[in-house]
Amino acid sequence: xxxxxxxxxxxxxxxxxxxxxxxxxxxxxxxxxxxxxxxxxxxxxxxxxxxxxxxxxxxxxxxxxxxxxxxxxxxxxxxxxxxxxxxxxxxxxxxxxxxxxxxxxxxxxxxxxxxxxxxxxxxxxxxxxxxxxxxxxxxxxxxxxxxxxxxxxxxxxxxxxxxxxxxxxxxxxxxxxxxxxxxxxxxxxxxxxxxxxxxxxxxxxxxxxxxxxxxxxxxxxxxxxxxxxxxxxxxxxxxxxxxxxxxxxxxxxxxxxxxxxxxxxxxxxxxxxxxxxxxxxxxxxxxxxxxxxxxxxxxxxxxxxxxxxxxxxxxxxxxxxxxxxxxxxxxxxxxxxxxxxxxxxxxxxxxxxxxxxxxxxxxxxxxxxxxxxxxxxxxxxxxxxxxxxxxxxxxxxxxxxxxxxxxxxxxxxxxxxxxxxxxxxxxxxxxxxxxxxxxxxxxxxxxxxxxxxxxxxxxxxxxxxxxxxxxxxxxxxxxxxx
Numbered sequence: 001x002x003x004x005x006x007x008x009x010x011x012x013x014x015x016x017x018x019x020x021x022x023x024x025x026x027x028x029x030x031x032x033x034x035x036x037x038x039x040x041x042x043x044x045x046x047x048x049x050x051x052x053x054x055x056x057x058x059x060x061x062x063x064x065x066x067x068x069x070x071x072x073x074x075x076x077x078x079x080x081x082x083x084x085x086x087x088x089x090x091x092x093x094x095x096x097x098x099x100x101x102x103x104x105x106x107x108x109x110x111x112x113x114x115x116x117x118x119x120x121x122x123x124x125x126x127x128x129x130x131x132x133x134x135x136x137x138x139x140x141x142x143x144x145x146x147x148x149x150x151x152x153x154x155x156x157x158x159x160x161x162x163x164x165x166x167x168x169x170x171x172x173x174x175x176x177x178x179x180x181x182x183x184x185x186x187x188x189x190x191x192x193x194x195x196x197x198x199x200x201x202x203x204x205x206x207x208x209x210x211x212x213x214x215x216x217x218x219x220x221x222x223x224x225x226x227x228x229x230x231x232x233x234x235x236x237x238x239x240x241x242x243x244x245x246x247x248x249x250x251x252x253x254x255x256x257x258x259x260x261x262x263x264x265x266x267x268x269x270x271x272x273x274x275x276x277x278x279x280x281x282x283x284x285x286x287x288x289x290x291x292x293x294x295x296x297x298x299x300x301x302x303x304x305x306x307x308x309x310x311x312x313x314x315x316x317x318x319x320x321x322x323x324x325x326x327x328x329x330x331x332x333x334x335x336x337x338x339x340x341x342x343x344x345x346x347x348x349x350x351x352x353x354x355x356x357x358x359x360x361x362x363x364x365x366x367x368x369x370x371x372x373x374x375x376x377x378x379x380x381x382x383x384x385x386x387x388x389x390x391x392x393x394x395x396x397x398x399x400x401x402x403x404x405x406x407x408x409x410x411x412x413x414x415x416x417x418x419x420x421x422x423x424x425x426x427x428x429x430x431x432x433x434x435x436x437x438x439x440x441x442x443x444x445x446x447x448x449x450x451x452x453x454x455x456x457x458x459x460x461x462x463x464x465x466x467x468x469x470x471x472x473x474x475x476x477x478x479x480x481x482x
Contacts, residue, residue: 014110018049020103023094025056026068026087031100032060033288034309038104043111048086051075061292101309174297174337175217177209180432184407184417185387189218189296190335192328192384194303196342196375197391202403203341205428206391207299208235210339215271218296218337222275223286225305229275239428240267246426282307283326295336300327302341303381321380328384342381344374347396367396372408386411394420402433 021039024031036057044050055074059066068087077083119135126132174187187193197203204227214220224232238245241260247253253261261268274293278286283306290298300306306323308314314322324340331338349365356362370390372382382388388409395401405419420433 014045014114017103017107017110018044018046019090019093021107022049022052023090024097024100024103025066026091027094028097029066031097032056032066033285035104036288037284043107045111045114174214177213178419178430178432180419184413186412187387189337190331191337191386192331193339193387194342194381194385195389196344198344201391201393202423203391204301206430207301207341208232209239209430211273211299212236212271214297215273219294220273220297221290221293221295222273222299223278224301225278229277232275235428237268240264242427244426245428280307282309283323287330290336297337300340302343304343324380324384342375344370385409
């Protein structure tokens with residue numbers, strides 16, 4: 001095939017791919033979020049198609065419909081003009097939006113190939129080596145497919161180090177609702193945080209309390225896959241006003257309650273938190289909506305409920321793994337903190353022996369504390385997370401038992417710290433239970449020095465049978481002093 005014919009075929013394939021992607025978005029608005037998370041305007045080599053893509057993206061970010069009429073108006077067109085004919089032709093050419101994934105893959109592949117060929121032609125006409133190297137660098141970026149890669153040489157890192165650590169700019173970390181967690185967790189934008197708990201232990205209440213606090217400084221999106229946004233806001237009101245959540249749910253508010261709500265208007269409406277009814281949303285939908293709303297922090301409540309990509313059948317393990325990876329890439333790429341709630345596998349009770357007050361042996365069934373291995377459906381969650389918090393009831397059989405929050409993983413700090421909290425379900429609040437001060441030990445008589453293991457393993461020396469000598473038999477005996 002001649003070079004001219006090859007370029008002609010490539011151009012036609014690229015034209016078909018552009019039309020397929022745009023047509024899918026115009027036919028089915030559910031495709032828009034998926035496409036925006038995969039395609040950029042530079043993938044469109046035709047100026048008119050690029051303008052249509054920009055118009056759809058702008059409408060989507062503004063929360064407006066993305067149908068052909070709205071797109072035409074956004075482009076400044078009128079009924080019967082060139083834009084109307086072009087948009088109608090695009091939709092007529094696209095038989096269905098079900099193949100949007102294939103159109104996207106074709107567009108990205110053909111677009112890169114087309115741009116590489118253009119760079120190849122430019123390389124032939126390069127004036128000098130510097131221009132040739134610049135063209136080759138662009139070609140390498142296209143092949144990688146991620147022109148936004150940030151790379152840092154040691155030399156450049158040395159120059160920037162003093163600017164970043166001069167102390168003139170304070171390092172900003174997320175301010176957790178339970179202040180004691182701030183002593184251990186240095187959570188930054190771009191981190192992945194997992195909050196794992198058993199059903200009914202209050203993980204949503206804890207997440208809402210943290211979201212409200214984060215919202216004082218950051219733009220927060222809360223994606224709920226279980227509760228309606230209106231119900232979540234009711235829980236927010238209960239927490240901030242200390243009005244009974246039962247009274248709120250049953251519409252039994254008194255005149256005094258309404259006065260309290262009015263008096264606390266700033267607390268109830270002043271934080272930058274958006275509650276989203278997320279049932280049916282995929283990870284790509286979450287990513288696209290978060291980018292459109294410019295969220296700094298997002299909560300996903302909860303991870304195992306996020307839908308697989310549209311039209312794709314997956315087992316639970318594959319689906320949760322895919323969701324975790326998509327959210328992790330989104331967090332790193334956009335510097336967005338992602339707080340995902342996760343169910344823990346139901347615990348198995350174990351039997352332990354203990355002595356009662358009379359000294360008799362007894363057997364009791366207890367529920368052991370959870371571990372990171374109990375995160376349901378995927379080990380990928382543990383791998384992707386920067387921070388993992390595990391929460392459980394101190395006594396699993398008591399609904400009102402104190403909650404234990406443990407830092408199970410902390411990539412940039414110490415782990416295994418625990419905070420003991422009281423959960424008030426009626427007011428949706430978590431408060432730390434202050435630890436009891438330990439009494440000062442009484443002075444004891446001076447003891448004989450402990451014998452050290454002959455084997456050097458640090459253990460105490462075990463008593464030997466009668467008649468056998470130990471290495472310490474000849475040690476001088478010291479009379480204890482008071």
